[in-house]
Structures are given as C-alpha cells and as structure tokens.
Amino acid sequence: MSRLGGLAPIMGFSVIYYTQLHMTKPFVPLYAASAGAGLAGVGVVAAAGALLPIFIALPVGILADRRGTRTVLVAGSALSLAALLLLATGPGLALILVAQLLAGAGQLMTLVASQSRVAGLSSGRGAERSFSVYTMVASVGQILGPLGGGFLVTRAGYPGMFLFAAGLALLALTAALIFPKISGTHAPPPRQEASRARILWYLRDPPTRIAILMSCLIAAPDTLRTSLLPVYLETAAQLTVQQVGYVLSLFSITGLFARLLMPLLADRLGPLTLMAAIGVVVAVVLAAIPFTASVAVLAVLVALLGLAFGMGKPLSMALVVNEAQADELGLVVALRVTGNRVTDFVAPLCFGFAAAAAGVGAGFGLGAALIGLGTIPLWWRRR
Numbered sequence: 001m002s003r004l005g006g007l008a009p010i011m012g013f014s015v016i017y018y019t020q021l022h023m024t025k026p027f028v029p030l031y032a033a034s035a036g037a038g039l040a041g042v043g044v045v046a047a048a049g050a051l052l053p054i055f056i057a058l059p060v061g062i063l064a065d066r067r068g069t070r071t072v073l074v075a076g077s078a079l080s081l082a083a084l085l086l087l088a089t090g091p092g093l094a095l096i097l098v099a100q101l102l103a104g105a106g107q108l109m110t111l112v113a114s115q116s117r118v119a120g121l122s123s124g125r126g127a128e129r130s131f132s133v134y135t136m137v138a139s140v141g142q143i144l145g146p147l148g149g150g151f152l153v154t155r156a157g158y159p160g161m162f163l164f165a166a167g168l169a170l171l172a173l174t175a176a177l178i179f180p181k182i183s184g185t186h187a188p189p190p191r192q193e194a195s196r197a198r199i200l201w202y203l204r205d206p207p208t209r210i211a212i213l214m215s216c217l218i219a220a221p222d223t224l225r226t227s228l229l230p231v232y233l234e235t236a237a238q239l240t241v242q243q244v245g246y247v248l249s250l251f252s253i254t255g256l257f258a259r260l261l262m263p264l265l266a267d268r269l270g271p272l273t274l275m276a277a278i279g280v281v282v283a284v285v286l287a288a289i290p291f292t293a294s295v296a297v298l299a300v301l302v303a304l305l306g307l308a309f310g311m312g313k314p315l316s317m318a319l320v321v322n323e324a325q326a327d328e329l330g331l332v333v334a335l336r337v338t339g340n341r342v343t344d345f346v347a348p349l350c351f352g353f354a355a356a357a358a359g360v361g362a363g364f365g366l367g368a369a370l371i372g373l374g375t376i377p378l379w380w381r382r383r
Contacts, residue, residue, distance in 0.1 A: 006121045007130060009181040010114055011137040013172060017077070017110060018141025020168035023149040023161065024084065025049075025103075026226050026248050028096065030241060031158050033231060035091040039360065043352015046227035048097050049104030050344030056105060057341060058199065060112050061334020065327060069113040069120075070180065072330075076109025077173035084169055088162035108341065112333050117182075119321040119329045129263050131314040131321075136259035139310065142252030150245020198328060202335055210377070211319035212339045214275045217374045218312035219340040220367055221282050221305050223347040225251060228355060228363045229289075229302070236293045236360070247299055254303040255310025262311040271315055278312045279375030287368035290361030 032045040064072045083103035086095060118134045152161035176182055202208045225248065233244045265274050285304050292298060316336070324332035347367070355363035 007118065007134060009179060010117045011134060013073075013175055013179075013182045014114060014134070014138040015141050016168055016172045016175065017080070017114075018138045019145045019148070020084070020141075020165040020172070021080070021107065022142045022145025022252070023152075023165045023168070024087070024145075026146055026230050026245070027149050027153060027158070027161070027241070028087070028100065029227055029230050030234060030244070031087070031091065032093060032096050034158070035093055035096065037093060038356060039228075039231070039363075040352045040356040041093065042231055043227060043348040043350075043355070045093070045096055045100060046223070046348035046352070047345045048100035049107070050341040050348075052101055052105045053108035053341035054338060054345060057108055057112065057334045057338040058331070060109055061116075061330040061332070061337075064112055064116050064330030064334075069116050069330070070176070070182075072109045073113035073117075073182070074173065074176050076106045076111075076113060077169065077176050079103070079106030080110065081166055081169040081173055082106075084162050084166035088159045088166060090159060104341075108337060111337055112330060115317060115321075115333045115337075116330045118317075119324065119333065131317040132259045132262050135310075135314040135317070136256055139252050139256045139259065143249050143256065146245040146248040146252070148245075150240075150242035153245075154240070154242045198331060199335065202323070202332060205323060208320065208323045208332070208335070210272070211316065211323060212336055213374065213377060214272075214312070215316035215320060215336045216339045216343045217275070217279055217371060218282075218309060218316050219343040220347055220371050220374075221286065221309055222313075223344050224286065224351060224364065224367050225302075225305065227348040228351055228360060232289070232360050232364075233298065236290075237295050237298055238293075239295065243295075247295070247302055250299055250303045251306035251309070254306035255313075258307045258310025259314055262315055265311065266315060271319055275312060275315060276375050278308045279371055281308045283368045283372035283375070286364045286371065290359075290364045 029042045029046055032042055037045060060072055079102050083099045083106060086099040086102065089095060114134075115131075118130055121130065149161055149165075152164055156164075230244050230248065233239045233247055234241070239247065262274075269277070281304060285301050285308070289298065289301055292301075320332055320336040321329060347370075351363035351367055354366045
C-alpha cells in the first residue's frame with residue numbers, strides 16, 4: 001500500500017474530528033464572554049484547556065507506545081464528546097471551565113495518537129511530506145468548523161451549535177471503534193530502558209530541543225487566534241458571530257495552501273531558516289493587529305497568520321518525529337505536545353491579563369514580543 005493510502009483512514013477521521021473541534025474552540029471565548037467573563041476571564045477559560053495536558057501528555061505518549069494508539073484515540077474521542085455535551089447544557093463559567101479541562105485532555109490524546117500514527121507510516125524526509133498532507137487534510141475541518149459554528153450560533157444559539165458538534169464527535173468516536181486501520185493495530189515492543197531516562201536523553205539532544213522550541217513558537221499565534229482574536233473581532237471590528245467565523249476561516253484557507261508550499265520551501269531554504277522567517281512574519285502581524293479595526297485589513301492579517309501557521313505546524317511535527325526511534329514515536333510526540341500545552345496554558349493567561357490591564361493591544365503586543373524573541377535561537381542555530 002502507498003504511503004498516501006496508509007494515511008487515508010487517519011486523515012478521514014481527522015476531517016471529522018477537526019471539524020467539530022474548530023466548530024467550537026474559537027467560539028468558547030465568546031461563549032464565556034456572554035456568560036459574564038471579562039478579558040482576563042477569557043484568558044483563563046482559553047488556558048484551562050491546556051492545564052491537564054501539561055501533566056498527562058508524557059504518560060499518554062508512553063501509553064501509546066506500549067499499548068498502541070487505538071486505546072488513546074478512543075479515549076480522547078470519548079472525552080471530547082463528553083466536553084461538548086457539558087457545554088450544551090447551558091452557560092456558566094464553572095461548567096465552561098470543567099468542559100475545557102475535558103476537551104483539553106481529549107484533544108491531547110487524539111493528537112498524540114493521530115500524530116504517532118502518521119509518524120509510524122513515515123520515514124526520514126518523507127515525514128515532512130506526510131505531515132504536510134495530514135495537516136492539509138485536517139485543515140479542511142479548520143475551514144468548515146468556524147463557518148459552521150458561526151452559522152449554527154446565529155440560527156440555534158450556542159447550545160444548539162455544541163449539540164451539533166457533539167454529533168460529529170460521536171461519529172468520530174464510532175469510526176475509531178469500528179475501523180482499526182484509523183489508528184493501526186500493531187504496537188512495537190517497548191524499550192527496556194526506563195521512560196524517564198529516555199525523556200532526559202531526548203531533552204539533552206540539541207536537534208530535539210530546537211524542534212520542540214520551534215513547535216512552541218508556532219503554537220503561540222494559534223493560541224491568540226482562539227482566545228483574544230475572536231473577542232477583538234467582535235468588539236473592535238463590530239463583527240457578528242457568523243462574520244467572526246468567516247474571518248477565522250481565512251486562517252485555515254490560507255493555511256491549506258501553505259501546506260502545499262512547505263515541503264518545497266523547506267528543501268530550498270532549510271527547515272531552520274524557514275521557521276525563523278515564519279516567526280518574524282507572525283511577530284509583525286500580531287504587532288499590527290491592534291492598530292486597525294478595518295475588516296479588510298484584519299482579514300489580510302489573519303490570512304497571513306494562516307500562511308505562517310500552515311507551514312510552521314507540519315514542519316515542527318516532522319522535525320520532532322525525525323529525531324525519534326521507531327518504538328518511541330508516542331513519547332517524542334508527547335514531548336512536543338507538552339511544550340505546546342505549556343505555551344497554550346501560559347500564553348492566554350499572559351495575553352488576557354495584559355489586555356485587561358492595558359487594553360487588548362497589549363495582549364497582541366506581548367505575543368509579538370515573545371515570538372520575536374523566540375526566533376533569535378533559530379537564527380543563531382542556522383548559522
């Protein structure tokens with residue numbers, strides 16, 4: 001079977017899963033704001049989804065290596081479904097926070113399982129192309145999700161939208177249970193070395209460290225996209241919830257095309273140079289957002305963020321798994337995801353409190369500064 005044929009089942013699952021994920025995730029901050037949360041509260045709600053993954057990512061990765069990815073994929077899909085059903089019960093900050101905790105754990109398990117599956121079907125430089133194709137297909141869900149979410153909120157309210165998304169999550173869970181080719185059935189025998197020793201080995205490995213830094217760097221704009229940006233579009237640009245969905249979908253549409261370009265640019269420029277350039281673009285765009293309320297200009301800026309994210313995400317995935325042993329893919333993917341979730345937890349808190357203290361522009365300015373500083377090691381490393 002060709003590599004693309006082997007990827008087809010997990011890609012089909014990902015379209016369904018990412019559609020429900022991105023149908024809801026960008027609108028949870030708006031849902032929280034409608035329940036009375038201020039800018040700092042919105043930051044707390046956005047950060048809550050990353051709290052549990054910080055502590056469970058590595059055990060989940062080890063579990064995926066030892067028991068196979070199917071167990072992890074099914075558990076993650078079930079937690080995602082439970083979170084959506086809880087959100088559909090009605091507004092309330094306490095319920096939203098609990099649902100975010102469940103959703104974060106579910107997304108973490110699904111990401112580790114699916115990315116380990118893709119890595120297991122790839123080898124060498126082929127990982128860059130495999131992850132480019134995988135994230136390109138998954139980005140279909142990132143396009144459809146915000147469009148559908150905005151439409152459903154306008155027509156059926158937030159509970160109706162969450163119920164519809166729960167139906168998609170149930171479909172994804174059913175597919176994971178029925179079709180073993182989605183996650184694979186073979187789990188390689190674990191190494192005899194202690195997991196802690198292997199974690200320390202990877203953290204001491206310079207290429208792995210720089211790959212994890214790159215992954216954290218590209219996670220920051222996505223954090224802002226799902227926390228402060230929807231609120232800014234609704235308040236500063238005076239957009240309706242459905243219009244917010246349209247603008248956010250531009251992020252995914254341009255990201256879809258960027259995934260086609262990434263393997264070519266990585267071959268031509270080198271992965272470190274490409275990631276450093278992506279960091280500069282992201283920093284400039286984030287710094288520019290609070291200086292305009294023009295819908296057209298904001299749409300262009302969001303589209304540029306999508307281009308950067310669309311190239312940076314699969315590139316960071318490939319660079320991390322290229323450093324992994326074949327029987328430790330889950331562990332290495334979990335190391336990457338742990339770094340991302342630390343970013344996902346800390347960044348919304350910092351951005352939200354900065355926005356509450358000095359205005360929403362301060363949140364975007366802080367994000368631009370942090371990402372700009374984060375590119376310095378990449379420029380130095382490429383020399």
